Amino acid sequence: MNLFDRFFSTDADDDGARPGARDDRRGLIVSLAAHGLLILLMVVGFSTAPDNPGPVQVELWAQGTVADAAAPQEQPEEQQPEPQPEPEPTPEPEPQPDDSARLAAEQAAAQAEAARQAQLAEAQARAAAAAQAKADAEIALAKERKAREEMERRLAEQAAKEKAEKEAAAQAAKEKAAQEKEKAEKAAAEKAAADKAAAEKAAADKAAREQAAKEKAEKEAAAQAAREKAEKEKAEKEKAAKAAAEKAAAEKAAAEKAAKEKAAKEKAAKEAEAKRQALRAAMRGDALEAAGISSGNADRNQRGGGGNDGYAAKVRACVQPGVVYNVPPRNGSANPTASFRTRLGSNGQVQGVDLTRSSGNPRFDDAVQKGILACSPFPKPPGGKYPSYIDVDYRMYD
Structure with a gap:
């Protein structure tokens, strides 16, 4: 101021x-x-x-x-x-000489x-x-x-x-604060979403691992159960096979025993029949040198070839061990018979077997054929010379 x-x-x-x-x-x-x-x-x-x-x-x-x-x-x-105007000067009067x-x-x-x-x-x-x-x-x-x-x-x-x-x-500060707040809220929301996603992923991974572990345990349990079942089945099969083998062995032993007993009976019967035939031949005075030498045919009513009952018994005794067949119990008077023509070499070796008449049972026919093939060489005939063939009839119950 x-x-x-x-x-x-x-x-x-x-x-x-x-x-x-x-x-x-x-x-x-x-x-x-x-x-x-x-x-x-x-x-x-x-x-x-x-x-x-x-x-x-x-x-x-x-x-x-x-x-x-x-x-x-x-x-x-x-x-x-x-400016104020200057006052005009008053004109002076002319001087008078007498005044x-x-x-x-x-x-x-x-x-x-x-x-x-x-x-x-x-x-x-x-x-x-x-x-x-x-x-x-x-x-x-x-x-x-x-x-x-x-x-x-x-x-x-x-x-x-x-x-x-x-x-x-x-x-501007208010807007900046609002923006920063919004940004912070957005960041917090994103972080919360990320944490939630991570937690959900961790839970899903944990559930997946637990599920995988559970499935693995179930598979291992199933495999263990399958192994135990297989072992059990194997043991049962082995047990059943053993029981079946024991049963088969017992049946075979029984069959062999029965066959031996039957063979002994048949042998005794054959020996008795041979004695009878020998006696009959002696009485006939038929001095045959060899069974079927002239025609090569054996007695078709005998089990083996040859005209001598003793030679037929030898042929059956040679063929019978090779016949593997469980003979069922006889029912009635039927006696299935399989007939074969056996070709022989000069040394008695079997060169071929031909089925000439079936017994009606293929398994029995096959078993007899295998028994004939197993009988090689054939028993030597009484005459000392083998024929070119011998017809063999094999009966199931004789």
């Missing part, structure tokens, strides 16, 4: 009064100061005036009244006061008038200077007020700008 503002400031200015009220008070003070200065100049002029002054004209002017002076108006430019006293009086009056005019001009100049000072003061006040208003406007604009910037910064 400058010296002028300090001089004309009031408490209301310091307390934040309205700018219009401050301007009114300042205008009133300036107007009072200007009038006081004019009155002082008038007093000084009158005190220095001559004793016989002529008429004096003083022009006083001021805006408003002393009691209620109007506020000075803003003036964009300084206005210089209009010197009157001329001296007129000259004195003219000098007094000139002095008065000079004082008046000086008073007017002082008044103009006071008015100019007042105008300058008003212009200065107006400029100062305008500058202050401009400053206030700029400060207001700066404050508004700063406020807007602060609000924008606050809004």
Whole structure:
């Protein structure tokens, strides 16, 4: 604040009064100061005036009244006061030669008038200077007020700008905080989703491992059960096979025993029959050298070939061990018979066996054929020479 503002400031200015009220008070003070200065100049002029002054004209002017002076108006430019016209000099009268006293009086009056005019001009100049000072003061006040208003406007604009910037910064910070919060929430949600997915995957992997372990255990248990079952079945099969083998062995032993007993009986019967035949032959006086030498045929009513009952018994005894067949119990009088023609070499070796009549049982026929083939070489005939073939009839129950 400058010296002028300090001089004309009031408490209301310091307390934040309205700018219009401050301007009114300042205008009133300036107007009072200007009038006081004019009155002082008038007093000084009158005190220095001559004793016989002529008429004096003083022009006083001021805006408003002393009691209620109007506020000075803003003036964009300084206005210089209009200069007062200089008073025209009074033409001096032509001097008269016979009136010197009157001329001296007129000259004195003219000098007094000139002095008065000079004082008046000086008073007017002082008044103009006071008015100019007042105008300058008003212009200065107006400029100062305008500058202050401009400053206030700029400060207001700066404050508004700063406020807007602060609000924008606050809004930006708020938006940034919201974005960061949203980003943090999004990151937290993604992390939660990732953790959930990882937990679900871990649970799925664990369940898969447990399922795989369970399936493996079930497969191992099934394999163990299958092995145990296979071992059990194998043991049962071995047991059954052993029982069957023992049964077969027992049956074979029984069959062999029965066959041996039957063979012994048959041998005894054959021996008795041979004795009878020998006795019959001796009685007939038939001295046959060999069975079937002339025709090569054996007795078809015998089991083996040859016309001698003793030779037929030898042939059966040779063929029978090779016949492997479980003879079933006899039912009725039927006695299946298989007939074969056996081709022999000169050394008695079997060269071929042909089925000439089947017994009706292929298994029995095959067993007899194998027995004939196993009897090689054939027993040597009594005559010492082998025929080209021998017909062999083999009966099941003889």
